[in-house]
Amino acid sequence: MVLALGLVSIRTLSAGDSSQVSTCKSALAGATAYELPVKAAGMVVNATDANRETTTIAVVRAAFELNPSATITVVGAIAQAAPSRAAIAAKTAVNLQPKLIVLIVRAATASAVVANPAQVGGIVEELCRAFPSHYNLVAITAATHAPDSAKEILAGVVAGVPSLKPYIDQASQTAAANNDWQVNKVISLAALLVEKDQHAALADDLGHADTASLPLTMNIPVVMAPGILSHVPMPASHPPPVLGPPFTPQPPNLLEINPGDNSPLWPGGYPISPPPPILGPPFTPLPPTVIEINPGDNSPEGPGGHNYSPP
Numbered sequence: 001m002v003l004a005l006g007l008v009s010i011r012t013l014s015a016g017d018s019s020q021v022s023t024c025k026s027a028l029a030g031a032t033a034y035e036l037p038v039k040a041a042g043m044v045v046n047a048t049d050a051n052r053e054t055t056t057i058a059v060v061r062a063a064f065e066l067n068p069s070a071t072i073t074v075v076g077a078i079a080q081a082a083p084s085r086a087a088i089a090a091k092t093a094v095n096l097q098p099k100l101i102v103l104i105v106r107a108a109t110a111s112a113v114v115a116n117p118a119q120v121g122g123i124v125e126e127l128c129r130a131f132p133s134h135y136n137l138v139a140i141t142a143a144t145h146a147p148d149s150a151k152e153i154l155a156g157v158v159a160g161v162p163s164l165k166p167y168i169d170q171a172s173q174t175a176a177a178n179n180d181w182q183v184n185k186v187i188s189l190a191a192l193l194v195e196k197d198q199h200a201a202l203a204d205d206l207g208h209a210d211t212a213s214l215p216l217t218m219n220i221p222v223v224m225a226p227g228i229l230s231h232v233p234m235p236a237s238h239p240p241p242v243l244g245p246p247f248t249p250q251p252p253n254l255l256e257i258n259p260g261d262n263s264p265l266w267p268g269g270y271p272i273s274p275p276p277p278i279l280g281p282p283f284t285p286l287p288p289t290v291i292e293i294n295p296g297d298n299s300p301e302g303p304g305g306h307n308y309s310p311p
Contacts, residue, residue, distance in 0.1 A: 020054060024062035036063055036070045037077035044082050044089075056085045060092040071097055076107035079123075083116035087126035094131060101127075101134055102141050110145040121152030128160025135161050136187050143183035150183045157187070167193045 024043065031039050040059045047055035056078065063074040075093045079086035090108040094101050105127065112119045124142050128135045139157050143150055154172070158165045171189035175181040 020058040021061050024058045037073040040074045041077035041081035044078050056088050057092050060089050064096045072103050072107045076111040079108045079111035080115045083112045083119040086112045087123045091130045105141040109142040113146040120146045120149040121156040124153050124156030125159045128157050132161045139187045140184045
């Protein structure tokens with residue numbers, strides 16, 4: 001079954017949630033870009049345990065509505081001040097600004113690893129569960145900023161997307177056997193294994209022995225996680241050129257010109273052979289019959305200084 005790739009829709013706010021967002025906006029209004037993250041994190045820290053999750057969501061949404069460019073720093077401040085709320089803050093921010101998922105994951109993990117490294121795995125799990133098609137971006141970004149939490153990161157990926165477990169296990173064994181066990185290597189190899197299986201399943205469904213025999217004009221599903229397929233158009237071969245008006249007149253017969261040849265060029269830069277000389281008026285009268293004069297001969301010269309013999 002082919003499912004369309006897409007982000008999880010933004011959580012629908014109830015009337016009470018909307019009221020809480022408005023309340024947070026009022027509390028944060030007037031804060032500068034430097035003050036906004038600190039005030040937002042303070043509101044989350046001061047919330048009661050029962051209301052901390054809804055408060056975190058409302059604070060991140062309020063900060064986004066007041067200053068979208070400050071969303072990333074708000075997530076980082078919350079992750080540092082209240083690491084247990086880092087995951088929900090990051091998920092809310094990605095819902096609001098999905099194109100900034102890498103920057104949001106970086107802010108959340110880099111801050112949480114300083115305050116409480118044990119929360120890194122939870123951040124990865126929450127984001128992978130909410131955005132399973134981007135598990136590779138989440139895991140690799142988190143591992144870059146929390147390298148000592150590699151095992152927790154992979155565990156978070158498996159917990160968020162359980163269908164990835166056999167692929168990550170196989171990729172981990174392969175990487176370990178090659179003495180190159182790193183999160184980015186394991187995740188990249190797991191993604192290749194997933195794609196291979198999905199392509200094989202597609203080929204079976206279409207009755208092809210392998211995907212190489214599929215027409216190039218088909219939309220071949222390329223997956224980022226099992227069960228989540230995105231149709232990526234494959235490049236098709238270009239059709240032959242169509243000849244039709246307007247036509248560009250061809251230059252006359254061309255001759256190959258060797259390097260250094262200074263033959264004239266046809267207008268437009270095409271080298272051509274020079275045209276033959278044209279004989280016609282006006283004519284220059286030929287001089288009288290010329291007689292060869294030996295050196296030392298003092299015979300008079302004709303008009304114009306030429307050493308002609310007298311007529």
